[in-house]
Amino acid sequence: MPYLIKQKTILIEGQTCKMVIEAPHVASKAKPGNFVILRVSENGERFPLTIADVDQENGTIVLVFLIMGKSSALLYSLNEGDSIMDVCGPLGKPTHIEKCGTVVCVGGGTGIAAMHHIAKGHHAAGNHVVAIIGARSKDLLLFYDELSAFCPEVLVCTNDGSMGVQGLVTDILKARLEQDKNVAEVVAIGPVPMMQAVADCTRPFDVKTTVSLNPIMVDGIGMCGACRVEVDGKTKFACVDGPEFDGHLVDFNQLRQRLGAFKEQETLSFEEYKC
Ligand code: FES
Structure with a gap:
């Protein structure tokens, strides 16, 4: 259909x-x-x-x-x-959402749009949602207005300083965690290096950190094994066990490696398409 x-x-x-x-x-x-x-x-x-x-x-x-x-x-x-x-x-499993207090939702790139739906869910559950979003420059920042419609705080950073703080989302997140001891959970969606950096940032603060993984998928129902990721030393299928996992337990290096496994074929196919 x-x-x-x-x-x-x-x-x-x-x-x-x-x-x-x-x-x-x-x-x-x-x-x-x-x-x-x-x-x-x-x-x-x-x-x-x-x-x-x-x-x-x-x-x-x-x-x-x-x-x-x-x-x-x-x-x-x-x-x-x-x-x-x-x-x-x-x-996939929906996000675990319950009333827990302050939830910081971090997004980068198109991950900001994906994070928007989760932030909305936390807001609907009565949580205080702080959105931290970043991009290379103001023109590349997504969903600022959509998040501002319900988030009491939308904190922005850009690499070139054209909007918000000049720096990375983890700079804002670290500052927030240092001054606010009531953050119940951090949710991060975006490029793998960003999610890994967020997990590294929150680890010393011992704050629950949820990341949404984006491995290669084929069937999406747990049959093909294409989406396998290592979490806490165990193999998980992101499509049925996730896509959200405890960011402190994810093997990001393996995820990065598997995401790049077909780069050559993907590039070739894209080049042929463009011709
Ligand atoms: Fe096939 Fe997850 S996409 S098992």
């Missing part, structure tokens, strides 16, 4: 895009932390995207993605009124 693209917004020209997709059965069940697996066309690759928002009334979900290779470039090439062949989900 094809899935209609109801709305397409270019967030960063030629790079990052937001799509509102009609998928009522996904929207009716999706919870913060869930993801979907897409297949753009019949012979297309299956790839996962975390759900950035849900509108149950209108039966739509929001996806935000960066062009990483052929499949995401193909998706980017579609427009409002076009259809995606498959949207399978909601998949």
Whole structure:
């Protein structure tokens, strides 16, 4: 069954895009932390995207993605009124959300959009949500307005200082943890080095730290083993055991290695697509 693209917004020209997709059965069940697996066309690759928002009334979900290779470039090439062949989900375990006090949600890159849905869930549960978001520059910062709509604090950093503090999300996070001893949990979503840096930052403070992992996935239902990650010395399947795990127990180096396993083939396929 094809899935209609109801709305397409270019967030960063030629790079990052937001799509509102009609998928009522996904929207009716999706919870913060869930993801979907897409297949753009019949012979297309299956790839996962975390759900950035849900509108149950209108039966739509929001996806935000960066062009990483052929499949995401193909998706980017579609427009409002076009259809995606498959949207399978909601998949993965939803975020564990309970009323716990102050929750700091850290996001980088397109991870900010994925973090938005989780931050919204914590806000709905009555938690005080502090969002820390970062980008290379102001023009590349996503979801500032969307987060500001419900987060009492949205703290921004940019590498070039064009908005907020000049520096990294971990600079703001460390300062926050030093002055605020009531942070119950830190949630981080973004590039692997960022999530690893967040886990390293929170470790000395002994604050619960949740990261959402983004390994290569194929089936998304625990059958293929493509998404295996090491957590606390044990093999876990991110699609069914996660995608969220205790950041202090994740083997980030192995994750990075596995994410790069098909770089050569991915680059070749993307180059061929562009020709
Ligand atoms: Fe196949 Fe997780 S994607 S086991």
